[in-house]
Amino acid sequence: MNNSKNQRDSDIQKKIDHEIRMRDGACKLLAACSQKDQALEAAKSLQTCSTRIMAYMSELQRMKEAQVMQKVTRRSSDAGPMDDRLPCKGKVAISDLRIPLMWKDTEYFKNKGELHRCAVFCLLQLGGEIFDTDMVIVDRTLTDICFDNTIVFNEASPGFELRVELYSCCSEDDYSAGSTPRKLASKLSSSLGRSSGKKLRATMEPGPCSPVSNGGASPLLLPVPSVPGPKYHLLAHTTLSLSHIQDSFRTHDLTISGNEECSYWLPLYGSMCCRLAAQPHCMTQQMTSGCLKVKQLGGDPQSWTEVYAVLKGTSLFCHHRQEDVEANVEPAFTIAINKETRIRASEKDPQSKVQNIRISNQYGGEEVTHTLTTDSREDTHRWMEAFWQHFYDMSQWKQCCDDLMKIELPSPRKPAPVTPKQGSLYHEMAPLATPSCEGLLLQDNAVSAEIRALLSSYYNDSY
Secondary structure, eight states: OHHHHHHHHHHHHHHHHHHHHHHHHHHHHHHHOOSHHHHHHHHHHHHHHHHHHHHHHHHHHHHHHHHHHHHHHHHOTTOOOOOOOOOOOEEEEEEEEEEEBOOOHHHHTSOOSOOOOEEEEEEEEETTEEEEOOOEEEOTTOSEEEEOOOEEEEEEOTTOOEEEEEEEEETTSOOOOOOOOHHHHHHHHHHHOHHHHHHHHHHTSOOSOOTTGGGTOOTTTOOOOOOOSOOOEEEEEEEEOGGGOOSSEEEEEOEEOSOTTSTTOOOBOSEEEEEEEEEEHHHHSOOEEEEEEEEETTSOTTOOEEEEEEEETTEEEEESSHHHHHTTOOOSEEEEOSTTOEEEEEEEOTTTOOEEEEEEEEETTEEEEEEEEOSSHHHHHHHHHHHHHHHHHHHHHGGGGTSOOOOOOOOOOOOOOOOOOOSSHHHHTGGGOOGGGTTSSOOTTTSOHHHHHHHHHHHHHHO
16 A cells, blocks of 8 residues: 555656656747747746646645545544445546637727737646647637637546636737846847847846746745746636536636736636536446346246346446457346446345345336346355445436436647757757647747757757
């Protein structure tokens, strides 16, 4: 048990270390960006990495507190028996995310006034899993902010809280390159000429602000150099839970931050539309399986049917042979297992000394009962325990266990192009790219050849 806890601690610490490296890389990329769209993507990656770091630190803290509480409970002499039954985990998917906008008539219909344009994206967090959507440029020509991403959280419990945060950054704001070391700043400014170089050098002086101020990171644990440039601000957020899950497109309320005086402001209606679906493991995975003898109540007392049964979803699938399960052959028959099903252990059979299991369901006002028997008392206990756990899972996941909801899995993201290591920051960061850190690496043409050469020269001189 201790080894398992230590392994989980170590895994989370590795995630934190990885995100810190990615965050530092995002700072350097932001400092090197010469174009607006590059800087907006780099700033988005910086915000995402910072949020992940804080989430992993919180998860590590919760694990430490849980370990302490467990030790205290064990030492307590008056601690009563504890129910250690836990509900199964499951997948939670959010898709078709739409946020309607409420432009003034003069802005949208008459196309008057300044064209206010913002870059926006969503961060979605459930426990220790954090994902980001693509960045979308929004102006008055759009009536809705649309994110086409399908995001799936794989380790949700029925008590989950899915936090959705909408971040915005005014893409029209003037900004300069980030906080680059003076040596690199001097090279960059020299190459840009006297006038432009003077302005660039002035903006690269270190400052007190932190690029992760939105995430509330501790400066002691997360020292980050000042990075002037575009910064995203939290524009709106909401938290979704099990009660919001319905196998359809629904509207949810948003809490809006900021006001019309903020440069990142967008006129939101105050609502968000999406499809939120869940697939508990009890609905998609085999919860238990094994050989059984089955007969229907009212039939011949000797007419037992030998089957290989699989408990999954809302059915007990009864196959003639175990090989039929592996070959995906249709079951010989099924027995309903749902919230209305009643299961009980009957009296011991006088001949076999083994308890039977009776499963009763209502069909059109008529009760139909199936009797199951196993080869041993241990098997009967195993099946009964599996049924109780199954009913407990269903009671916790509620409407998610009425029918299997459909989840469209997101298409795999294209891997970043592999380039030979050349010593520059751009190439040095290529091996760090992972699907969970989309947006950190820019494509090969995103950073100009001049910037790449200067970065390469700078890091070769430094090391």
